Amino acid sequence: MRANHEKRLNRDSGDKNTPELQDSSLGQEQPGTVISRFGQHADIETESGQVVRCNIRRAVTSLVTGDKVIVRLAIESQANSGIAGIVEAVHPRRSSLTRPDLYDGVKIIASNIDQILIVSSVLPSFTTQIIDRYLVAAEDTDIPPIIILNKIDLLNPDEAQAIDEALQRYKDIGYPVYKVSSKLGDGIDTIKDILKDKVSVFAGQSGVGKSSIINALLPDAELVIGDVSDNSGLGQHTTTTAKLLHLPSGGDLIDSPGVREFALWHLPAQRVGWCFIEFREYLGACKFRDCKHGDDPGCALQEALSQGKISADRFHNYHKIIASLDEQRHARHFRAATDE
Ligand SMILES: Nc1nc2c(ncn2[C@@H]2O[C@H](COP(=O)(O)OP(=O)(O)O)[C@@H](O)[C@H]2O)c(=O)[nH]1
Ligand SMILES: [Mg+2]
Ligand SMILES: [Zn+2]
Structure with a gap:
């Protein structure tokens, strides 16, 4: 299936595996953008600005709003289904x-x-x-x-x-x-x-x-x-x-x-440190590899803080975030366990 997916991205015409729309009733492959995704369907905007509700090929295992896709529209409208095309493939995401x-x-x-x-x-x-x-x-x-x-x-x-x-x-x-x-x-x-x-x-x-x-x-x-x-x-x-x-x-x-409300949920402490962009140049320079950047001796971040190179507020927030992620992780484990 992955190979087929690749082929479609290369604008090859491929096999058929959906009962609703036969290849014979589908037009040319064309680029589109996912405007919205609903369960088994997606609303796709074509380059002409038309928005068409489409089925999704099984080989397309993940499809979300914003995805750039290759779509084929039905030549004849499909009576009573409202489905007017099919998503053949999705381009790699840039974010x-x-x-x-x-x-x-x-x-x-x-x-x-x-x-x-x-x-x-x-x-x-x-x-x-x-x-x-x-x-x-x-x-x-x-x-x-x-x-x-x-x-x-x-x-x-x-x-x-x-x-x-x-x-x-x-x-x-x-x-x-x-x-x-x-x-x-x-x-x-x-x-x-x-x-x-x-x-x-x-x-x-x-x-x-x-x-x-x-x-x-x-x-x-x-x-x-x-x-x-x-x-x-x-x-x-x-x-x-x-x-x-x-x-x-x-x-x-x-x-x-x-x-x-997309938010921070769980990241390893090291990753959180990296996400404080001005900390990056100091990471890895601490005396201990597993430095928690607290009162550990030889901490490069503490040093940068004392020299005024990073702000006390950001440093404080870094520690708050690490602490809250730990709490969250425990809460989630607890919830998952009691859900059983
Ligand atoms: N004074 C003032 N109130 C605002 C401003 N923008 C939004 N609000 C009010 O803040 C409240 C929350 O706004 P809302 O747009 O629903 O916030 P959301 O939850 O982030 O979507 C509403 O009562 C708005 O009227 C603003 O620029 N000035
Ligand atoms: Mg709101
Ligand atoms: Zn450190």
Whole structure:
């Protein structure tokens, strides 16, 4: 099957293994993009902009929103099935977003994403710890993150200064930072520019204003209102149908509650350290290979901290994240055990 899959990617015509659509009723292979995936079907957008509900070849073992595919459309519409084509093959992904799945480990929810916009705000209160958790999650996927501070209309001068200092630390290590108010419309044009020609996702804690920003970008807001919130903890029973949306101002958004709340779940401590991008140059330089970067002697990170080369806040958040991941892991083991 894999060989067939390869062949199809090379635009070869292959065998037939679906009863619903016979090759004789299918047109030429053509490129498409997965707009949305529903169980055994997917909505595929062709290059002409047509969106067609399709079956999926068995050889295509994984298909998610954002995937670039090869599709063949039915020549005659299939009476009463609503199925009008078949996904023949999927191109390798240049990036993918994952979420925790209690039994399967990693589950891919969307692909081919260019950037993650991490939204924060002053209400719920501004915390670098949550920003760092999202940054680590983004770095782990290798998708460049951008930090957005929303609700700047609510900032009082005292808060503003403390927050500016915190945000400057992110700029110093190379992250783009933007301040907006979806309420007043401040900065929304800048966000539109950032999104142009890219596939983006918004992520962030509930209440920071993700829906509000997306609604400001998408006048046709019906598409994004009415989120079903994910209350299932690890989310393995949630239907997270991520949807790819075209923005009128240019660029695409992949959105779903699962995408927005994509988060850090389990990473080995070493990987978390690597995901703090400014720590990278010190990793491996500690005296002990298994250095926990706590009070271990000869710790290169502690040294960098004492020289002011890394920020105390980021270092603190690193340890908080490691501690919380340990807790989470224990909780999950416990839950898995009691589920039996
Ligand atoms: N003052 C102010 N409130 C905002 C702004 N953006 C969103 N909100 C409010 O924040 C709350 C949460 O917004 P929502 O978009 O639902 O956040 P989400 O959970 O991240 O999608 C709502 O009451 C919004 O009206 C803003 O720029 N300024
Ligand atoms: Mg929302
Ligand atoms: Zn160390």
